[in-house]
Amino acid sequence: MSNETVNRIKGLVGEGNVVDSPSAMARYLKGQGRPLAVAMPGNTAEVAEIVKLANEEGLKIAVGGRVVESRGLDGGLALVMSRMNQVLEIDHANLTATVQPGLAHTEFSRILAEQNLVFPPEPNVPKTGSVGGCFALGEADSQAFQYMPVRTYLLGYEMVLPNGDILEVGNKCIKNVSGYDLIHFAVGSRGTLGIFTRLLVKLLPPPAVKMALVADFASLPKACQAMATLIRRRIFPTRLNLLNPALAAGIDPGSKGNLVMVDLTGFKNSTELLAEEIAGIFHLAGSSEVQAVKEAEGYAKLWQGWLDLRGELNTTWAERVIDFNVGPMKLAAALQALTEITGDLGAYPGLVAEGLLGRVRLLLPAAGEREEMAVKVNALAMSFGGNVSGNFGSKLVCRAYNDAEMWEGIESLLGQIRRQFDPKGILAPGVSL
Amino acid sequence: MTEKDVVERLEEIVGKKNVQADKIGLTSYGYDATLLSGVGMATVFPLSTEHVVKLVKLANEAGFTLIPRGAGTNLSGGTIPDGRCVTVNFSRMKKILDIDTENFVAVVEPGLVNFDLQAELEKKGFYYPPDPASYKATTLGGNLAECSGGPRCFKYGVTRDYILGLEVVLPDGKVIQTGGRNFNSEPGYDLTRILVGSEGTLALLTKIFLRILPLPAAKKTMLAIYNQVEDASQTVSDIVAAGIVPTTLEMMDNLLINTAEDATGAGLPRDAGALLIIEIDGHPEDMDEQVETIAGICKKARVREFKMARTAAEVDQLWLARRVVIGSVARRRPSYSLQDITVPRSMFPNMVSGILQIAKERNLEVGILAHAGDGNMHPLVLFDQRIEEEVERVHLAEKDICALALELGGTLSGEHGIGLLKKKYLTLEFSPVAMACFAKIKNSFDPRHLLNPGKIMNL
Known part of the structure; x- marks a missing residue:
């Protein structure tokens, strides 16, 4: 059964883009989990196909730029986005860039520097961090007082949802309040709501x-x-x-x-x-x-x-x-x-x-x-x-206030949102909210 | 439960003087800054989080919906009551709970008026950047629900960028806190961000933690007048490319220059194509260099008049036309419809010419007011509400304008929200997948659709 699954994945992304021997997988994984295989999809359609397959077979998926957290991923699939690493567009007039999520954060900064532009967020991990990972974690770094938190640099994205649907939101406008703010809500969701396949980010001109x-x-x-x-x-x-x-x-x-x-x-x-x-x-x-x-x-x-x-x-x-x-x-x-x-x-x-x-x-x-x-x-x-x-x-704060009701409210809301997006619990099994 | 019983129960919760259920009360809180209106069962004024919790529990028990409301200045129909509902008017929950300038935080109740906070902050040399044009009347809760912008947004961002945390009452009556006094305080998902701009459909706000900033040490205000809109637009692009981020880049077109001139007689040239107000702030020692750069850029873009204010009185003079402009259109026609589309900055000239084309085709007068730096435009479609056929044409023009903005890679709303008014256009901007995600969000928070039903989208 599991061999058959791996073969189907190979059929989707090409044999050379799937690794399934434990020794070869090790370089793409951190943690102790033992996934069935590591796959490197090349485009959005492949990601969507893989997610649909995972739905059929109840396969768990975790995603990373170059390295994937394997916690909770026993028998599941690690998706490494390193092949989706292109800068698709740099728009000088609107100060935006469209990139694929597997683009290395430091490589992105280097390309922009050549064009006299800046993407301010600090990489989470200079050696392995990707632009997709930067928004998936999405914290406020030490420049946030001046440059604002990481989320403010995301203007839109394409994402494969846990059911295989493809969601596209956002545009090159910094003022945009149409509908619920799915754009910034996705930042920091650590791969639980979907898999980024394209990102539209805000850039700045360099300081003098x-x-x-x-x-x-x-x-x-x-x-x-x-x-x-x-x-x-x-x-x-x-x-x-x-x-x-x-x-x-x-x-x-x-x-x-x-x-x-x-x-x-x-x-x-x-x-x-x-x-x-x-x-x-x-x-x-x-x-x-x-x-x-x-x-x-x-x-x-x-x-x-x-x-x-x-x-x-x-x-x-x-x-x-x-x-x-x-x-x-x-x-x-x-x-x-x-x-x-x-x-x-x-x-x-x-x-x-x-x-x-x-x-x-x-x-x-x-x-x-x-x-x-x-x-x-x-x-x-x-x-x-x-x-x-x-x-x-937050949990500790609620406990300190002896406010079990508030904690229950937060926890049930977080769980509800996650279930609404991922009813079968396929994505990011190692992430507990 | 009958309506009469509901009103009695409301009075038990908040006291008789905090409930209005007579015709005058219902009418007074049944409309907003759009042309829409409606009637609910009652308007109730909670004074505390505890009141709000009890109201929500009652709504669940008695089966009515809740319509949150601040000052009712919204331009989306977001506070219009409909049917078996109670309007929750937050205007009496308006305390400033804390201003901590050392740590850049203010904690307020949602009914506090934006201006009243600004006035308190100013005494301490601080301010809260989002400044919607209606800031003298709007409440901070309302600003948050709509994710309001304002002229300063180009540099400082919109409401969502200044909300650190919230205390909210969920539709099941549970109280939760999201975020806190610092960045990096969110539990799991960034719940604060999804609540900002949710137009009162997900939870009721009872406390807001805002980020505040020190007033800038220096500010310079400039006015540039052009023969053509394209030149003003070129100026905007060049300023941004030069690495200068003005706080404000406000543009008015020929029609609005003329109505403003009618109202003020300030001496603006009536044949000018566009006027740009440019404001920068920052360190005093950097101002001259930036002004010089901007003046050079304006010159290159064939500016016909360039002025820099040297005194506070001159600053007021330069702002005069902009301040009176919306009121001034009343001299032309008795009504106006204020649009709120945004396009990428590079599409600005195309959008302007497109709007003028639409005006011509629909035989309407349209003036264009814009926060030009961020591509957010407010076309004012002028008409007479009493002429039914003209109102029809206004609606058609609105739809044309929305469709054009989307075609140019823009959005339906830059800072006013969707509410009832733009709901019908939402599927033009969003795919069925995105619409389904909106529904997932709504259903996670409010599975019984108790809060502001029918706003943003129908479910």
């Missing part, structure tokens, strides 16, 4: 100048105070990220303490003035060294370091990361309070704070204690008006 400042702070509270001073003075850089010493060493081997990384993009005059002002503030706040990084190569290397670190947090270390939000001006107090749970954060395995968003990512010493820690961290975040991110965080 880009430069960075890197400041070394021996004291974490002082680094936080320095960031707070910027906000109080209404200085809002493109990025304002803080790393504790363990992670700082990976970006700047010469650093001794905590590193504050500032990204400035904009017009020339203001950017230069702001860089001077920020450097002054950091010195006054106790930074031992503030470096300005103005030349293109150094700038690119610095931020590549940040993106690589982010990639590690999202993959290798994902099971050890707790992600929570408090307001940007509450960071200093929240981190101070956090030391009561973690001990000295300077000596901790990892801490990243995105200063303008008030978001903290904590890298725990080991994966085992994550749930227990999340409960404590959530209680702390709640006392600062925030919570641990995602569904788990």
Whole structure:
């Protein structure tokens, strides 16, 4: 039976585009699940055919750009979108691009740079991330204060729904309120509502100048105070990220303490003035060294370091990361309070704070204690008006308020939506909402 | 349950003075900014989340539907009652619960008027970017339900981009919170986003977490006058290509320049083809460079007059024509129908000439007002409501305009919503698959179709 299924899939996408030996499949999979095969469809029609076949045979499907999460996929099918990796159109007049979902995120950025355009969202994982994956996860990255969350860059898409139907929505208009907003709702749905087969994204012209400042702070509270001073003075850089010493060493081997990384993009005059002002503030706040990084190569290397670190947090270390939000001006107090749970954060395995968003990512010493820690961290975040991110965080908030009814309301609504779109439960079996 | 019993139960929930069921009350809340109207059983003014929960439970028990309403300024027929329904008027739930400027969040009740929030924020040097033209009257709940835009959207985005979280009452009476005070707070799906622009058909809002921003340190306002619309349109494209993102790029065509001139006598040239108001904001030290670039672009596009305001009074002067323009068309004809299509920026000149062609074919006067940066256009179709045959032609022209926008790769609605008015055109824009997805969303939230039935689509 299963051989027959694999043969049918081979018939749909071509024999050379299906891999079914465990050793050959390994490079396309993460996690412990054991799918029947990995298939690489070449176009929308093939994706739709595969999904229809999956409906007939009750086959589960999970999708990835180059690597697929195999959790819950035993006996199912992994779809790797790497063959659907074309830029179909770049529209300079409307500042949009139409791309296939398997296009590598970094490759897309490179192509755009040649045409003097920018796609601002940070890749989730520089090495393997695709544009489709960027929207499937769809978070707010560390530039979101200025450039807005990832979802704001999606203008439309084509998607194969869990029943094999093909949905097309959106257009090149940034103002569009016709019907329910399926466009932005799909962002962050992690492959549960359908499989992206084409994306229409918004682009920007590049900023006139880009430069960075890197400041070394021996004291974490002082680094936080320095960031707070910027906000109080209404200085809002493109990025304002803080790393504790363990992670700082990976970006700047010469650093001794905590590193504050500032990204400035904009017009020339203001950017230069702001860089001077920020450097002054950091010195006054106790930074031992503030470096300005103005030349293109150094700038690119610095931020590549940040993106690589982010990639590690999202993959290798994902099971050890707790992600929570408090307001940007509450960071200093929240981190101070956090030391009561973690001990000295300077000596901790990892801490990243995105200063303008008030978001903290904590890298725990080991994966085992994550749930227990999340409960404590959530209680702390709640006392600062925030919570641990995602569904788990919402659940903890409801539990903390002893509001079983609210949790039931959220959970049943999420389940209802998922069932409406995917009644047979075919897509993304490893994703629990 | 009889209507009389329903009214009594409503009075038990919110108190007698918060229910209106007499003819005056029903008529007063039976219409909006369209020409449509209807009559329900009662209008009720909840004061708290708890009231809303009880109303929803009663509606389930007694089998009537609920029509949420803010200030009724919508242009889609989104608040028109029909049949066995009760209008839930949120205008008395209008408290500002929190303004946290340090963390860029305001928490408000849905009946708060946009302007009243802006006034409070301004005292602290902050603002809330979405600014629909009706902001002095519209409620934030209404703005959210329609996903309102406004002139500043080109740079700052629309309502959906400023909603961080919500507290809503679901159609089964359960209260949930979506999102929160920060980005990245959504549970599972981005429920906040599907609720924004859902036109009151999925849940009732009781609390809104908004993103607020500091007022920009500097602002410059410019006025450019052209012989032809194409030149104004070229200016818009070139400004964007130069990497400048103005907050505002407002355009008026020849007909509207003339009606505005009739009203103000400000000295606008009556033979001009188009007028563009350009506003930029940002760091003071960047303003001169950008103004210079923009002036150069306007010149290249054969601008015939270019002015930059040097004082606040001059800013007002430049905005005068734009501010009076909608009212000014009343000098021509007693009624107007305001359209809301959007096309990709590159299709802007085609859309303008297409609209003028439609006007000619249908023998109607049409003035064009546009948020030109984002391709959102508001053609004003002028007519006399008392001439039945002309009203027929207006409807035909509306349909032509919608069809043309879609043909040019645009959308039926940029910021006003679908409601009752554009429902009949929705299948022109969306495939049966997309329509089925809309139904899935509606049925997930509201399987009994209790909330604002018949709006956006029939189910």
